Amino acid sequence: MPELPEVETTRQGILPLLKNQQVIKIIVRQWQLRWPIPKAIKQLENQLITSIERRGKYLLFRSAVGTAILHLGMSGRVCVLPIDSPLKKHDHVDIIFLNKLCLRYNDTRRFGALLWTTQNPLEHPLLVNLGPEPLTAKFNPVYLLQKAARSNQAIKLLIMNSKIVVGVGNIYANEALFQAGIHPQRPAKTLNPSEAKTLVTSIKAVLHKAIKAGGTTLKDFQQSDGKPGYFQQQLQVYGRQGLDCLKCFNPLECNRLGQRMTVYCEFCQV
DNA sequence: ATAATAACCTGAGGGC
């Protein structure tokens, strides 16, 4: 479900409700996610959540004794509810707080993960090799060009590779490439400095706008307060295959690239 | 080492 804007929207929604609140109980109804939830997750009980951070698409719930690492996978969602809220299908985990709120994790497809570490979470095997955050200065045209320089990979796959840059999923990769006027199948090494600059600018702009809009609601993404995101109203290409390009009015093409739907304009994206 | 693709899992929607 979520790319960086949806995860960041979620983080911003739950942070004011949960920061410095004490966990009193963790209820796991389904232990089998992408990886089994470690029993040690119970160490979070009785701890205060000192911060909720985001690294790529991971949320980090820090406490004095360790950090819970949450990834929402394709279909995961969290919301903050009153403790007595009725259960829905696929409500796998409740983290119950002293202030009578419950952080509830729902994930239809169970591609998400909930892990526990007592080490620096940024050194966790899943996080340590991640590329830079796209909205920081570390992600810049010189960096992207250097990573692209010897790569025969399609540029769309390169920008979706979390070792290159985190947080860019299928929606925003399609959108950023359209905005930059770059064909998704271009071998990465054919990008020139000017195109790298445009692409970096487009990725940052698309992600910024999507965060501002509260993320993209396609099927059922909700912000933590239950409201949908509104970025889908600004989508230029994603889900618009066969419809008119908003720049040149020719029909948008679609292809499968790395087993993901890729939508683009044959005329505007070179 | 790099690159394609199979796999994890559930549900919705379309065609017959």
Place this chain on the structure above:
DNA sequence: TGCCCTCAGGTTATTA
């Protein structure tokens, strides 16, 4: 109504 197929916001593991 039911069966079979394809598709879905992600990422790792396996194969070539």
